């Protein structure tokens with residue numbers, strides 16, 4: 001199954017229009033024809049089906065016949081991740097986070113981050129293709145922050161769990177008291193980890209430290225492991 005992406009601005013009434021990459025993919029790669037049915041997501045939980053009305057290399061118009069609003073069960077997941085220096089590892093973590101259902105990605109600079117800038121355009125393309133690949137209907141937002149505190153402030157309505165290798169082994173996600181929260185902010189550090197001051201300040205602002213087991217995981221493994229504990233909860 002193939003899913004196509006049309007942002008809400010490209011959906012007017014019962015007509016959706018694919019442009020750019022998406023149009024090229026439908027017309028050139030899949031060689032879709034008028035009358036073929038496509039599944040479209042708008043990245044905001046809207047999922048549509050309908051036949052192609054008009055198709056060219058640059059634009060595909062679909063008449064939408066069916067619409068549903070997809071809402072995932074459980075809390076909205078926000079992954080706050082320290083910027084990982086190696087680009088391929090950072091991109092891996094971002095891709096997996098989307099597959100595992102992150103609604104927002106908050107990348108942050110921190111005391112131990114080596115690399116300070118990210119290629120947002122590349123990451124956004126990866127996020128889009130991960131959304132489609134995993135047949136999800138929500139395209140997560142991507143934001144970059146200057147500190148982990150900034151991330152916590154931005155998402156202060158969320159319950160915050162900070163993965164820390166020195167957290168008590170008993171403080172695994174399974175042992176968390178359920179609180180019925182709507183949003184969860186999951187924090188993992190960069191390669192160099194969080195500084196003791198960052199951890200202290202986070203705890204003061206309400207973060208709960210969680211353990212991912214006895215062994216030290218690489219930053220991208222930690223992010224994927226933490227996210228995976230909440231899949232379909």
Ligand code: SAH
Pocket residue numbers: 162163164165166167187188189190191192193194210211212213214215216217218219222223
């Ligand atoms: N501070 C360490 C390693 C950092 S690992 C050092 O430099 O030696 C990168 C991040 O992964 C950490 O900041 C933490 O968020 C997460 N992490 C790795 N292993 C973990 C574990 N066993 N439990 C909880 N978090 C872990």
